[in-house]
Amino acid sequence: MDFWVLGQYAVNILFLAGIYGCVGLGFSLVYGVMNIINLAHGSLIMMGAYTTFWLFTSYGIDPFLSIPLSAVLFFMIGYFIQGAIINRVMKTGIFMIMILTYGIEIILVNLALYLWKANYRSVAPAYSGNILELGSITIPYLKLAILAATVLITVCVYLFINKTKTGMAIQATSLNRYSAQLVGIDIHRIYNITYGVSTALAATAGALIASVYPIFPSMEGPFLGKAFVIAVLGGLGNMAGALVGGLGLAVAETVGSLVFGASYQNVTAFAVFVIILVLRPYGLVGKRFFAEISS
Amino acid sequence: MRNNLAAVGIWVAVLFLVLTTLPLILSGYWLKILTNIIMFAVLAQSCNIISGYTGYPALGNVVFFGLGAYSTAILMNRIGAPFPLALLAAGLISGLYAAVLGLPILKTKGHYFVMATLGVNEATRELVNNLDFLTGGGIGMSLPIPDRSIQSFYILIYFTMLVILVSCTLLVHFVSRSPFGFALRAIRANEQAAGVMGINTTLCKTGAWVASAFFTGLAGGVYAYWLTYIESQVVFSIIIGVKFFVILLLGGAGTVFGPLLGAFMFQIIDQFIWGAFPEFHLGVLGLLMIMVVIFVPNGLLRLFETRIWFPAKGLFQALGVMGTRAGRSEKG
Amino acid sequence: MALLQVKDVTVGFGGVKALNGLSFEVNQGEIFGVIGPNGAGKTTLLNVVSGIIRPSAGEILYRGRLVSGLPTHTITRLGVGRVFQITQPFHGLTVRENVLVGAYFGTRKSSTSTVDVDAILELVGMDKLASRPVSELSVAMRKRLEFARALALRPDLLLLDEVMAGLAPTEVDYLTGIVKRINREGITIVMVEHVMRAVMATCRRVLVMHLGKHLAVDAPEAVTRDNRVIEVYLGRRYAERMAGTAGEKRG
Missing domain, CATH: 1.20.5 (Single alpha-helices involved in coiled-coils or other helix-helix interfaces)
Incomplete structure (x- = not known):
């Protein structure tokens, strides 16, 4: 395999990793802070994609410009979902919360089916055909923009978590929810904000996906599956790990389809997922001490 | 105590009588619904063994349903095996799959176990999609059409499903009172302490999962023969997996009759929703799930108690x- | 021959070594104390002996048989019982059922007839609570239940992990009495303990651990006078001062 081909693969992997990182970020955040496997994450991504589609087709808003709009909207939706529904059952077991979030998932799928039908839709901004050529490597500008957007979002999330008071409170809550209460943190408000941020991140991921891939209501399933793999590869609940996980999944899919054929990329991804879960449940970069291995 | 036993005996006898005579008088439509109820009762009861009694939330247990369905289809379609033989083999294959997977996967706990089972389900479905020569890939697979009248075929399916349900429930009943059941409950309560008490936790957990997989596989096999056509998107769908979990919760996890009660209630409500809100069926189902979690978290059986x-x-x-x-x- | 032999056992968590080449022997029939400041690796030691953690180096012999690496339940069935520091009852089961679990699975012949569950409950003074769910028990009663459950295993060696911690003095004396009594009946005991009142009253020999290492093995009275031990507990300066005052008195 010559240099240019490898280069092309590297570019594709990097672009995929960007989108996947964004998909995993919100999912991991919710798990890290609240210990919830949010089965609604896939449908929130899907709804984010449709929001972008709607803003684009109805008002001609560019998919990248729609991100701030839909992020704010979805933050509020997420805040409401957590505050009105999930907070009621935070103290029950993991069965309960998973069923609950799955209930939210299928309600949203139903909504999308009703509003947009089961057809494939796509967002095609005018510049989507423009390509940057580097030797024999071709890079659509759109993909470059997506990569840039991912970096920007990551920086924003990093600053929010590490430099703001709310972000610190979120970290404190994720380390120990009881002690957090003792130092005067209203953990329910923190939960609401966390779920809101996670939902906004899902919407952002949806917007990025909509700008390059066709969208349809049942896309939630595959993307929820990807969120699982990304989160586990990076270490469940580990935000920086989500980005590593995104890269890991992109590599696994690409290598899987190269070695076993394109139709095997998902098999490879899930096989890697299960193996990581069993052998390194704390993720590729996580530390053993802090994972929920025993108890 | 003796009074209780007698009461339970009478209830079981009445239930048995109703369940054996009903299919002979019901119309095709209602027979289908009743068969569906029994099938979901089997699925929830199998799930009860590993999740209700042992405390391992096997949300991806639907993988054995799909595996059972495909094993039956492949054995009947490609080899020409008769249905009973194919069905039994399907159950055994599912059980074997659980045994092989169980050793590594049952080492994970809580959320990790849930995700591992879901991952196994996804990986298996993708694999089935890719083995075109065996499974027909994305197109799905048909089974041989039975050479008997439709009515008698559906009654046969019904009774097969019923026999599976009865044997599964009897197993749960006897296990729940045996030392093995005792060990499972100890594992659910505190696995580390169970190990120190001399319980071979790996063996017990794997045994429970194998039993669970065996019956789930049987239900999948009967389902495949019943519909005479299966596709991977349906038989491996998470929504079936979540459904029988909701049923288990609704009825009461870790009880012998909870899954039966749950299946009955859930399918009746589901049927009603289909009729009343065809366009919002999924949405109302989701709402129902949320309501079960918020209002009946311990199951109907305990609520009743x-x-x-x-x-x-x-x-x-x-x-x-x-x-x-x-x-x-x-x-x- | 010693009942339990721990030879050069090392356990590492990441970069930290919880046990670092630890060796000692426990003789048949004795009550053997293990003390040491927090983080010395005492609980890890019990976890290694009962098979919950595998040592990264070294070996453990029980009755001359290599047991490190065996699964927990096998070690239990060989006759090693364990009482946890943080009580770990089986919720959803009654007091009697909790003890029955040990009787069912832990004994070598796995027959209930040889283990008199009710006698054990009586021994720990819980016979009147037999049919209560464990969630209703007080902390002290939960500790006693842990004891009862371990006794139902009919162990030859019983590992006690800080069973006295957080108990009132009367309760400490009560449990101490039980420990002595079961020891007289032939059960060898290894007790990790912070409550010196209990250690002094029961142990003939005490192992002092520090940072995963063996610091001293001696009679409890001797150990409490050992300067190295005083140093790890109270700091070097205090030890020097103590040594100084002792010297002055002698002089």
Whole structure:
């Protein structure tokens, strides 16, 4: 395999990793802070994609410009979902919360089916055909923009978590929810904000996906599956790990389809997922001490 | 105690009588619904073994349903095996799959176990999609059409499903009172302490999962023969997996009759929703799930016990006490 | 021959070594104390002996048989019982059922007839609570239940992990009495303990651990006078001062 081909693969992997990182970020955040496997994450991504589609087709808003709009909207939706529904059952077991979030998932799928039908839709901004050529490597500008957007979002999330008071409170809550209460943190408000941020991140991921891939209501399933793999590869609940996980999944899919054929990329991804879960449940970069291995 | 046993006996006898005579008088439509109820009762009861009694939330248990369906289809379609043989083999294959997977996967716990089972389901489905020569890939697979009248075929399916349900429930009943069941409950309560108490936790957990997988696989096999056409998107769908979990929760996890009650209630409500809101069926189902979690978290069986049975018993006892007091005062 | 032999056992968590080449022997029939400041690796030691953690180096012999690496339940069935520091009852089961679990699975012949569950409950003074769910028990009663459950295993060696911690003095004396009594009946005991009142009253020999290492093995009275031990507990300066005052008195 010559240099240019490898280069092309590297570019594709990097672009995929960007989108996947964004998909995993919100999912991991919710798990890290609240210990919830949010089965609604896939449908929130899907709804984010449709929001972008709607803003684009109805008002001609560019998919990248729609991100701030839909992020704010979805933050509020997420805040409401957590505050009105999930907070009621935070103290029950993991069965309960998973069923609950799955209930939210299928309600949203139903909504999308009703509003947009089961057809494939796509967002095609005018510049989507423009390509940057580097030797024999071709890079659509759109993909470059997506990569840039991912970096920007990551920086924003990093600053929010590490430099703001709310972000610190979120970290404190994720380390120990009881002690957090003792130092005067209203953990329910923190939960609401966390779920809101996670939902906004899902919407952002949806917007990025909509700008390059066709969208349809049942896309939630595959993307929820990807969120699982990304989160586990990076270490469940580990935000920086989500980005590593995104890269890991992109590599696994690409290598899987190269070695076993394109139709095997998902098999490879899930096989890697299960193996990581069993052998390194704390993720590729996580530390053993802090994972929920025993108890 | 003896009174309780007799009451349970009578209830079981009545239930059995109703379940065996109903299919002979029901229309095709209602027979289909009843068969569906029994099937989901089997699925929930199998799930009960690993999740209700052992405390391992096997949300991805639907993988054995799909595996059973495909094993039956492949054995009948490609080899020409007769249905009973194919079905039994399907159950065994599912059980074997659980045994092989269980050793590594049952080492994970809680959320990690849930995700591992879901991952196994996804990986298996993708694999089935890719093995075109065996499974027909994305197109799906048909089974041989039975050479008997439709009505008698559906009755046959119904009774097969019923036999599976009865054997599964009997197994759960006897296991729940055996040392093995005791070990499972100890594992659910505290696995580390169970190990120190001399329980071979790996063996017990794997055994429970194998039993669970065996019956789930059987249900999948019957389902495949019943519909005579299967596709991977349906038989491996998470929504089936979540459905039988909701049923388990609705009825009461870790009880013998909870899954049966749950399946009955859930399917009836589901049927009603289909009729009333065809376009919002999924949405209303989702709403129902949320409501079950918020309002009936311990299952209907326990709700019945705490809200109706115990108060009623208390009332009777109170009345009884008053009665005897009244009697005494009369004498006095 | 010693009942339990721990030879050069090392356990590492990431970069930290919880046990670092630890060796000692426990003789048949004794009550063997293990003390040491927090983080010395005492609980890890019990976890290694009962098979919950595998040592990264070294070996453990029980009755001369290599047991390190065996699964927990096998070690239990060989006759090693364990009482946890943080009580770990089986919720959803009654007190009697909790003890029955040990009787069912832990004994070598796995027959209930040889283990008198009710006698054990009586021994720990819980016979009246037999049919209560464990969630209703107080902390002290939960500790006693842990004891009862371990006794139902009919162990030859019983590992006690800080069973006295957080108990009132009367309760400490009560449990101490039980420990002595079961020891007289032939059960060898290894007790990790912070409550010196209990250690002094029961142990003939005490192992002092520090940072995963063996610091001293001696009679409890001797150990409490050992300067190295005083140093790890109270700091070097205090030890020097103590040594100084002792010297002055002698002089």
